[in-house]
Amino acid sequence: MEKEASGSLQLPPPPPIIPPPVKPENMGQLDPPKRSIMSRRGFGSTGRHISLLANHFLVSVKHQNEIFYQYSVSISYEDKKAVENKGIGRKKSLYTVGPLPQNKLEFTVVLEESFAKHGSPPQNGSPSESSKRSKRSFQSKTYNVEISFAAKIPLKSISLALQGSEAQNTQDALRVLDIILRQQAANRGCLLVRQSFFHDDSRNFTDVGGGVTGCRGFHSSFRPTHGGLSLNMDVSTTMILTPGPVIDFILANQNAREPRNIDWGKGQDKAHSNKEFKIIGLSEKPCNQLFFPLKVKNSDIEHDGGQPLEITVYEYFTKHRNIELTYSAYMPCIDAGKPKRPSYLPLELCTLVSLQRYTKALSSLQRASLVEKSRQKPPERIRVVTDAIRNYCYDDDPLLAASGISIEKKLTQVDGRVLEAPKLKFGNNEDFLPRNGRWNFNNKQFLTPIRIERWAVVNFSGRCDTSHLSRELINCGRNKGIHIDRPHTLIEEDPQHRRSSPVVRVDRMFENILAKLPGPPQFLLCVLPERKNSEIYGPWKKKSLSEFGIATQCISPTKINDQYLTNVLLKINSKLGGTNSLLAIEQSSRIPLIKDTPTMILGMDVSHGSPGRSDIPSIAAVVGSRSWPLISRYRAAVRTQSSKVEMIESLHNPLANGDDDGIMRELLVDFYQTSNGRKPAQIIVFRDGVSESQFNQVLNWELDQMIKAFQHLDEVDVPKFTVVVAQKNHHTKLFQAGAPENVPPGTVVDTKIVHPRNYDFYLCAQAGMIGTSRPAHYHVLLDEIGFSPDDLQNLIHSLSYVYQRSTSAISIVAPVCYAHLAAQQMGQFIKFEDFSETSSGLTMVGTAAVPQLPRLHKNVAHSMFFC
Structure with a gap:
């Protein structure tokens, strides 16, 4: 007999583990996975050993046989119409520890909620009711709630995954644990942004200018690792509107000294919502010229036959509400009503509530200010994270306690290795061994x-x-x-x-x-x-x-x-075609597994427009190495594609109009022409910008497109592929135990905090001089070439030293950085384009029209123009 539920919570439904990509028609349907993500082949051994700490906290699970029960929640009004608002309507799933008494429950809920508060605005003809509204009023709403059983999620699936098996429900079980942490943060009144939470505490606020504030909080997520289940806890930052008077925000946002300098047209898109009223814009007329009909009862004011009195918003607040307005008379009002039923408020009476997210792109000055003010040295970052894990008392959460889950209060100890820097070759046949990940051209x-x-x-x-x-x-x-x-x-x-x-x-x-x-x-x-x-x-x-x-x-x-x-x-x-430096083993053609077999290296990235701009196409860039056996020279192929789509659509494009057969054909032909007529027998792919939920799409759909492009050139022998995802957007940090500085360049970790089954490792190639270094997280999805762990880690480390723009090792392999640069630079080509449907230069991708990038002139198409 199953025991009764010992706890439950409600939150929005989890996203699907592998969301299907949006693809044009000629991309076809995503076939069932033909390739599985490879398992770890072993561990590296080269380099000097170093003792490290990681911001992972070990988690123990006592009740291995506990089961989470998931229920679907449907909420509707009395007329059976579904509730779809972001408040009540967001509750789609219910999770419990143990089952509910029945698999299906139906009941009615009556909610009594306030619909007006003291200081409510006049609403299109009925401000005379303000005397009633000055007292808190309530109205009741009745909802029908249906709860039905959806799935069992065994906690044991986590322990099976930790043992290296591909257990079903593992991601679901981890998601429930993450939801418990989110619910706990929500109960504390935090702003939730995915797996991060932010407190309303001015000590965590950093003004970055323009009416925008950086708010420091914490990321927390459960992760299965080689050393057991862990809680990854890290400092996180999100952007919010600077709380305070609305007029202060508008002045700061426009960098205006006083209200008369404000461009009110720009102010229209800067109004946001708070907990009391949703601000939908600004009035066209100023407060003292904005009339509305006021119904007046028992008034000394004379008016014609009891008809509503036409009065300005300014007069209403100053005469009828006895509120002194010092500067609002000649300014627009805030419209806090609905499109067909405006409701106006003088600016100086409005204050932006705290913890409202600012989702637009930051300016370069704002971003620089945020980076400067948010830096934390490693000891401070350790202190902040460990204080948080102690203060939040996760062990006291009833749902975690019911699951027998307890969390360590100290950072995880990890054994790392420091790889030796590769020797570089300069002019006059000069060798140089970088020190601390750096070199220079003084007297060189x-x-x-x-x-x-x-x-x-x-x-x-x-x-x-x-x-x-x-x-x-x-x-x-x-x-x-x-x-x-x-x-x-x-x-x-x-x-x-x-x-x-x-x-x-x-x-x-x-x-x-x-x-x-x-x-x-x-x-x-x-x-x-x-x-x-x-x-x-x-x-x-x-x-x-x-x-x-x-x-x-x-x-x-x-x-x-x-x-x-x-x-x-x-x-x-x-x-212009020169080379600043090469790896010594590259110049002498001694790179393992590459020196004897024509090998092409690809770096792939997709750059998306600003948040909220769905009309801006995404830019896909792939760079390919040329002049084998070199691995320092690259050529870029860049295309536009459907907005916000992460999978690269133009890798193989045989049905396109014109002479564009796709990115891969362009790069393969270039490799052949610059490598003495040799075709690549091996291709190493470095893919940036994808999450773990998209690994299967990279491994199957994108790789299939590359193979089809090769076959389209009438080639029979398909190259061997090694596919590596490079991630910078993660929350694992590495620290030297007891040291004030960052980990040394070349630090690699492939045990304890890595995946229990999959082939991944962390590498911090760069010398972190300020703040806390973030290692790159490399995931090897496929390795047909057959690198040993040491050979692959050393190759990836070396590729951080071939970035021709720099005299220091960079944080991620150079091909990925080049792809990012190429996408950004050519994305600027269309910055001033008209994206309306009538604009020229459009190509049909699926059902959407995507503006095409102009082709590069033949004189520069083969160059490293993006450097």
Whole structure:
């Protein structure tokens, strides 16, 4: 006999474990999985051993045979119409420990709720009722509730998964445990954002400008690991509207000094909702010109025949409510009503309630401020997380207690290894061994420097001395082995054009370039007016790369010194076909499993538009290595695709209009042409930006598209594939026990906190100088090539040292970074495009029209333009 339920909770339904992707018609249906995610082959052994701590807290489960019961919850009104609002209507599932008395229950619930409070706004003709509303009023609503049994979720499935078996219900059981933590946070009044929660505590707030505040909270989630079940606890940050007067938010958001400087048209989209009223916008007229009919009873005010009196919102609040308004008379009012029934409130009476999420993209200044103010050194991060695990008393939760679950209060101890940095090769056949993940070009030359003979400087900034800049660049280039002739011309923007649109400014500049240069230049150096997010950047890159095929480097220098110019030259040399450095084993063709077999390395990423912008297409970019046996040179293929779709749609596209057979064909042909007519017999894929729920789609659908592209070239022998997902967006942190600094570069962990069955590991390749380092989390989904754990970890570590823009190891493999750069840069091409259905350059993807990117000019298509 099953025991009675010992606890229950209600929360929104969990998302499906593997959501189906949205794909165009020619992508076909996702076939049943043909490949399973591979199991771990073993553990690495190279490198010096190091003692570490991880922000995982060991979890013990006493009642292994306990069972969670899931019930579906249906809530409807008396007329049987379903409740779909985000409040009551969000409760779709019920979980209990042990069963309910019956598999199906039906009952009625009457909720008495307040519908008006003191200070309610006048509502379209009936503000005379305000005297009644000043007292709290209530109304009753009746709901029909149906609860029906859905599934049994055994807790034992977690212990089976920990033993390495593919137990069913494991994810469901872990999800229930996560929901228990969410429910506990909700009961404390926290803002919930996925698996993170945030308190209304000003000590956790960080002002980042523009009326936006960073709110620090915590991420918590249960994870099966090689060392047992653990609770991953980490500091997390979300963005909220700065609580306080609405007028203060609008002033800060528009960087206005006083209300008369506010652009009220912009203010329309900045109004948000709070707990009392949902703000839907601003009135068109100011408070003292906004009339509405007021029904007046027993009033001394004379009016015609008892008809409603036309009165302004300003008069209503000052005369009838006796509320003093100091500055609202000439400002718009907040509309807190409904589209057909407006309800107006003077601005100065409105305050933004705390913990309201701000979901728009941050500006570059806001993001920089957030990063600067949110940094925590490793000891502080350890203290904050361990304090949280103690303060939240998870063990006292009745549902966790009923499941026999208890959580350790100290960080998990982990054995790590520090891999040796790869030796680099510079110019003049010079070898160099990076120290602490870093190197420099002081008194050194680039490995293969280019020669720049035909070039010019264009200046969109009035603050830069381009003559001084060009002289210093030539001198710095000489020291690095790059011969740079004097620029053919220095072109300053006509000050009259600075108020024109970005596209017009770029067009005018190119008219000047064509007029002043005898022929197409080899290279253009472009000085932008702003350091970050300049509106000139997108139109400039589009014009130079797609129309003219000219390599360009954009800069906005604040201080010109040798380090700054060296960083600029690293990019210029790479874009124009030079090589700054190589791995020593790469130059001498001694990379294990790659040196003898033609091997292509791919980096794949998809860049999405800002949150809430479903009209902006996503940008898919794949970079492929070229000139085998090198692994430092890449070429990019970039396409637009359906908005917010993560799976890459254009890997194989034989049915497309025109000459575009897809990304893979473009990269395979390029590999063949640059590798002495050799075809890749091995392909190593690094996929960025996917969650664990999408691994099967990468392994089956995307990989199938790559294979079909290869076969479409009439090839019979399909290459061997190794597929690795690279994740940066996770919550595992590594610390040196008892040390104030970050873990050393090259730190790898492949035991205890990794998956109990699947093949994954953590690698911190970079030297974290500020804040707390975040390791990259690599998941090996498939390895047909047959790397040993040491060979694969060392290859991935080495690929963090081939990033041509940098003189330090980077946090994730270079091909992934290049794909991200290519997607971002070409995404700027369409920043000023019209995305209406009538705009030109559209291609049909499924049923949606997606604007196509302009093709790169043949002169730059093969280059590392994205560097």
